[in-house]
Amino acid sequence: MSFTLNEESPRFYGRRKGRRISESGILALKKGSKLIIEFENFFETFFIDKKKIILEIGFGDGENLVNSAKKNPDTFFLGADPFLNTTVKCIKQILKSNLKNIKIWPDDVRKIIKLFPSSSISEIKILFPDPWPKVKHQKRRLIQDDFINNISIILKKKGTVTIGTDHKILKSWVLEKFQASSNFEWQVENSKDWKTRPKELFVTKYEKKSLKEKRKPSWFIFKKK
Numbered sequence: 346m347s348f349t350l351n352e353e354s355p356r357f358y359g360r361r362k363g364r365r366i367s368e369s370g371i372l373a374l375k376k377g378s379k380l381i382i383e384f385e386n387f388f389e390t391f392f393i394d395k396k397k398i399i400l401e402i403g404f405g406d407g408e409n410l411v412n413s414a415k416k417n418p419d420t421f422f423l424g425a426d427p428f429l430n431t432t433v434k435c436i437k438q439i440l441k442s443n444l445k446n447i448k449i450w451p452d453d454v455r456k457i458i459k460l461f462p463s464s465s466i467s468e469i470k471i472l473f474p475d476p477w478p479k480v481k482h483q484k485r486r487l488i489q490d491d492f493i494n495n496i497s498i499i500l501k502k503k504g505t506v507t508i509g510t511d512h513k514i515l516k517s518w519v520l521e522k523f524q525a526s527s528n529f530e531w532q533v534e535n536s537k538d539w540k541t542r543p544k545e546l547f548v549t550k551y552e553k554k555s556l557k558e559k560r561k562p563s564w565f566i567f568k569k570k
């Protein structure tokens with residue numbers, strides 16, 4: 346089975362490339378080429394077996410993605426991030442640990458979100474998404490009504506979306522958007538639930554940065570009804 350993109354690709358406003366990629370990075374990209382998912386073989390490479398699948402969107406340096414894959418060898422992980430420099434870092438770690446249960450989509454997740462079969466993903470993790478705090482940039486935020494609708498289709502029933510953020514404006518935005526969706530319910534009993542990092546997650550670069558700068562991350566878990 347192969348896929349083509351019929352719709353216009355969404356516009357991505359973040360960074361795709363930072364500093365020059367080192368020789369070792371270029372080598373890692375070559376060695377790790379099989380870790381990269383392509384449109385053409387999306388279905389075959391990914392849905393070949395019936396493992397539990399976790400999608401991490403915006404994996405950054407890959408601390409959570411790689412450590413989760415190490416800890417859960419029977420789960421399949423797909424990480425999506427368009428920023429090449431961090432993708433290289435992540436691929437290096439995957440190769441070093443010889444992990445067989447991760448694939449990378451090195452681009453905007455919105456380009457592949459409709460390629461997943463419905464009810465195929467168990468969990469989605471979005472850790473410290475770019476806040477785009479200015480009102481005029483609201484449309485650049487990843488969490489939008491249509492995005493929530495699209496992920497609700499690919500998630501299994503009772504599948505979860507976990508979002509960590511330290512940004513005041515984005516905290517309210519995320520809560521508003523998910524609570525407006527009839528497809529999800531917020532998993533919360535008391536303040537400890539959103540003040541504490543879910544135990545399965547690993548600390549990431551942006552969480553460290555946030556704590557260093559004395560901001561308080563919040564953790565929201567939304568369950569598909």
Ligand SMILES: C[S@@+](CC[C@H](N)C(=O)[O-])C[C@H]1O[C@@H](n2cnc3c(N)ncnc32)[C@H](O)[C@@H]1O
Nearest residue numbers: 403404405425426428453454472473549550551
């Ligand atoms: C603030 S960083 C957080 C990185 C990491 N999760 C952490 O906690 O350290 C946000 C990341 O999301 C990625 N990102 C932004 N928009 C994205 C999209 N549409 N699809 C996939 N990744 C995206 C960025 O490239 C960046 O690496």
